[in-house]
Amino acid sequence: MATGENLFSLQDACNLVRYAGLRPGPDVLRFDCALSYGLVEYLRILEMPGSQGCARATLAVRRRPSNAARQSPSLSPAERLVPLREEDMGKLSDRVAVVTGGASGIGFGIADLYAKEGARVAIVDKNGAKAKQIAARLAKKRGAKTFATAADVGDEKQVKKAFAQVVKALGDIDILVNNAGFDSTNLVAEMSTKEWDEMIRVNLRSVFLCTREVLPAMQRQKWGRIINISSQLAHRGAETMAHYCAAKAGIMGFTRSLAYEVIKHNITVNSINPGATDTPLLRSIPKSWMKKKLAEIPAGRLGRVEEIAPTAVLLASDEGSYYVGASLNPNGGDYMI
Numbered sequence: 001m002a003t004g005e006n007l008f009s010l011q012d013a014c015n016l017v018r019y020a021g022l023r024p025g026p027d028v029l030r031f032d033c034a035l036s037y038g039l040v041e042y043l044r045i046l047e048m049p050g051s052q053g054c055a056r057a058t059l060a061v062r063r064r065p066s067n068a069a070r071q072s073p074s075l076s077p078a079e080r081l082v083p084l085r086e087e088d089m090g091k092l093s094d095r096v097a098v099v100t101g102g103a104s105g106i107g108f109g110i111a112d113l114y115a116k117e118g119a120r121v122a123i124v125d126k127n128g129a130k131a132k133q134i135a136a137r138l139a140k141k142r143g144a145k146t147f148a149t150a151a152d153v154g155d156e157k158q159v160k161k162a163f164a165q166v167v168k169a170l171g172d173i174d175i176l177v178n179n180a181g182f183d184s185t186n187l188v189a190e191m192s193t194k195e196w197d198e199m200i201r202v203n204l205r206s207v208f209l210c211t212r213e214v215l216p217a218m219q220r221q222k223w224g225r226i227i228n229i230s231s232q233l234a235h236r237g238a239e240t241m242a243h244y245c246a247a248k249a250g251i252m253g254f255t256r257s258l259a260y261e262v263i264k265h266n267i268t269v270n271s272i273n274p275g276a277t278d279t280p281l282l283r284s285i286p287k288s289w290m291k292k293k294l295a296e297i298p299a300g301r302l303g304r305v306e307e308i309a310p311t312a313v314l315l316a317s318d319e320g321s322y323y324v325g326a327s328l329n330p331n332g333g334d335y336m337i
């Protein structure tokens, strides 16, 4: 696959704008072109100043030139464009999504599927170097516009800065996945206040901080999706994980309460409560705990990231619009409700 950038003339730009039903803006439009052996061409308008009134300044157009079109050098590139058909569009085409903790595990799986479904994806992760690597990989693999920035999502200042950077890079945020988190094990009797506070800060406070950043724009645009990654342990509880389970149960209460507040703005808020899923987080848990856990799971095995991430696509898509304050539970039968 070859990549490159083309500058189109004003005439080409106007033709395209007419095709796509958008308003003409600047003198030229910049395109990022990904050419796949001349059969399929993805064009993504990167900049379109003066395009107020458009649903989005970014538009993805898939072009399948006919043989005749390909053989006719007299046609300009814009004249050869075929407007994107609905069935060709991804479920999240033209959406801007932020996935916190997207540099690893479940968050990575979600970011990958979102990019596949046509979203522009930002990864906000405390591991900035890895987040940038993943964003670059997704851009290459999926042809998606991506962005990454480092932030500790439990820190108010860092969250504000990171979300401002995302908006600047990709536009107003349509979809937020509050996924970043960690776990640890300890008995309550032996747990320090610091250990408790850190768990609540990273796994629960972060959900509030990140959500507060995206709500004003979602309310303005009358569309939004907030997806919180809780855990089946919020329902079940787990010995030595009271702090984790408290944070994850807090997410569920937050999810339902916010869902009441914002559905009138066409914003849905839901949670996904995965069962034990094979990720770096789970691999850090003591082996004895894991052995006991595996014996309890009716499916007889850990879940895979690929079995969790599609639920986040459903909740983010237009097809998921009737899920309001719901808890979805991909968990191998470990907790059946």
Ligand SMILES: NC(=O)c1ccc[n+]([C@@H]2O[C@H](COP(=O)([O-])OP(=O)(O)OC[C@H]3O[C@@H](n4cnc5c(N)ncnc54)[C@H](O)[C@@H]3O)[C@@H](O)[C@H]2O)c1
Binding pocket: 100, 101, 102, 103, 104, 105, 106, 107, 124, 125, 126, 127, 151, 152, 153, 154, 179, 180, 181, 182, 183, 202, 229, 230, 231, 232, 273, 274, 275, 276, 277, 278, 279, 280, 281, 282
């Ligand atoms: N793996 C499981 O079995 C499982 C089950 C239920 C719920 N979950 C939840 O799913 C989410 C993702 O877990 P995972 O298993 O993919 O873990 P993971 O460790 O593979 O990934 C977590 C990501 O979050 C990032 N992160 C951690 N703390 C952060 C912070 N303070 N600020 C910003 N980024 C931070 C990490 O750098 C990492 O990239 C977590 O909220 C976890 O509690 C996981």
